[in-house]
Amino acid sequence: MFVGKVVGNLVATRKNEKLIGAKFLLVKPHDNMDAERTGMIVAVDMVGAGVGEEVLVTTGSSARIVQNKDGSPVDAAIVGIVDNLDIRE
Numbered sequence: 001m002f003v004g005k006v007v008g009n010l011v012a013t014r015k016n017e018k019l020i021g022a023k024f025l026l027v028k029p030h031d032n033m034d035a036e037r038t039g040m041i042v043a044v045d046m047v048g049a050g051v052g053e054e055v056l057v058t059t060g061s062s063a064r065i066v067q068n069k070d071g072s073p074v075d076a077a078i079v080g081i082v083d084n085l086d087i088r089e
Contacts, residue, residue, distance in 0.1 A: 001058050003082055004029040006051050010042055018072040025049060025078060027057055032087065043076035056080035 008026040012019075023045040041057070046066055049055050055078045058066060063077035 001056060001062075001079075002029050003054060003085060004041075004057055006049050006053050006055055006078075007040060008051060016073050019044075019074070022074075025051075025055075027055060027076070027078065029057075041076050043078045044074050045078045047078055047081055049078050049081050054082035054085055056082060 004027040006025045007028045010024040010026055012024065015022075024042050025045050026040045027043050028040045043055075043057050044063070047055075057076055058079050059076045063074045064072050066077045066079055
C-alpha cells in the first residue's frame with residue numbers, strides 16, 4: 001500500500017467487461033512512500049475520491065479482491081481517502 005495524490009481522471013469508453021462501471025483515477029505516489037514508484041499510476045476508485053485528494057492505494061492481488069470481481073484485470077485500487085498525513089523524519 002502507498003499514499004498518493006489524485007492528479008487526474010482517465011476515461012476509457014472501450015474496456016474489459018469486468019471494468020464496466022469502474023471509475024479510473026491517475027494517482028501520483030508521494031516520493032517518500034514508495035521508492036520504486038516514481039510516476040503516475042491508474043487506479044480503480046472504490047471510495048469516491050476526486051482530483052486533489054490524498055488517497056490510500058493498494059496494489060496487486062489485494063486490488064482485485066477489493067473490487068469483488070474474480071479475474072478482473074485490476075492492479076491498483078483506491079481504498080481510502082486520507083484525512084491527515086503526518087510524516088516525521
